[in-house]
Amino acid sequence: VSTEDQKFTLQEVLDTFKICLSENKEVLLEHYVAGWRGLVRFMNSLGSVFSFISKDAVSKIQILVNLMKGEGGANYLTIQSMVKYEMDNQLVDLTKKGSFPESGCRTLLRLHRALRWLELFLERLRTSTDDSKTSAMCSEAYNESLAQYHPWIIRKAAGTAFWYLPGRAVFFDVMNVGSPEQVIHLLASGPEQRADRFGVAKRSAGSGNWLDMDTAFNDTVFAPGGTCARQEALSR
Ligand SMILES: CCCCCCCC/C=C\CCCCCCCC(=O)N[C@@H](COP(=O)(O)O)[C@H](O)/C=C/CCCCCCCCCCCCC
Numbered sequence: 001v002s003t004e005d006q007k008f009t010l011q012e013v014l015d016t017f018k019i020c021l022s023e024n025k026e027v028l029l030e031h032y033v034a035g036w037r038g039l040v041r042f043m044n045s046l047g048s049v050f051s052f053i054s055k056d057a058v059s060k061i062q063i064l065v066n067l068m069k070g071e072g073g074a075n076y077l078t079i080q081s082m083v084k085y086e087m088d089n090q091l092v093d094l095t096k097k098g099s100f101p102e103s104g105c106r107t108l109l110r111l112h113r114a115l116r117w118l119e120l121f122l123e124r125l126r127t128s129t130d131d132s133k134t135s136a137m138c139s140e141a142y143n144e145s146l147a148q149y150h151p152w153i154i155r156k157a158a159g160t161a162f163w164y165l166p167g168r169a170v171f172f173d174v175m176n177v178g179s180p181e182q183v184i185h186l187l188a189s190g191p192e193q194r195a196d197r198f199g200v201a202k203r204s205a206g207s208g209n210w211l212d213m214d215t216a217f218n219d220t221v222f223a224p225g226g227t228c229a230r231q232e233a234l235s236r
Pocket residue numbers: 010039040042043046050052053054056057110111114115117118138142146149150154158171174175236
């Protein structure tokens with residue numbers, strides 16, 4: 001049995017995100033990428049109807065891996081060093097069809113927004129009941145997060161794929177953490193604990209969500225002032 005085929009648990013994936021955070025509170029890209037690989041394995045185990053979604057995640061993971069392994073790899077140890085390097089060297093595309101569609105900043109922001117969807121979805125799963133519909137939970141979480149960044153055609157395709165999601169019991173099963181009660185217990189840790197778990201905690205008091213990368217970018221990476229414009233540009 002190859003490593004790829006071995007059973008994996010949600011706990012392991014969450015732990016991988018947890019160790020993203022270095023002692024000096026920087027986010028280690030290597031572990032962030034490893035966490036994403038775990039999520040892709042979950043997605044792949046849910047059926048081929050989601051392959052267009054996992055393919056996009058995989059290609060974005062690959063962009064980060066290529067940057068980490070490339071000539072400038074030393075600059076891609078942490079999110080903070082990556083953003084500094086790309087901003088200092090004008091490697092970030094600031095227009096919709098810019099020169100750097102595969103910048104680390106742009107790519108990571110998109111992946112990180114997807115983690116916001118996951119946060120919202122897992123919270124719904126935690127508070128759901130036996131007869132709750134995963135398609136509705138998924139769709140609500142999507143509409144509250146990623147949908148605002150996606151064009152109509154992607155929203156439509158995502159909405160269609162959600163109808164093919166397995167039921168709540170299957171989700172609990174693939175998490176591989178034990179009984180439904182144990183799953184709920186795992187998911188029950190408060191937002192602050194989850195922040196640590198995913199390793200991308202908010203940095204400043206008063207900011208919003210634990211996975212609000214836009215805030216994290218603001219607080220930790222971009223120089224004070226003028227940050228909104230830069231974020232806007234990255235969002236395109
Ligand atoms: C045991 C827990 C179960 C959960 C298992 C799933 C875990 C996976 C976590 C997240 C998956 C979402 C990955 C999607 C990345 C999307 C990044 C993105 O926004 N890409 C778009 C923009 O990119 P650029 O064109 O600007 O480069 C791109 O256009 C998107 C293309 C694909 C469609 C994305 C639809 C997203 C749906 C999110 C819900 C995922 C449901 C997965 C099924 C469980």
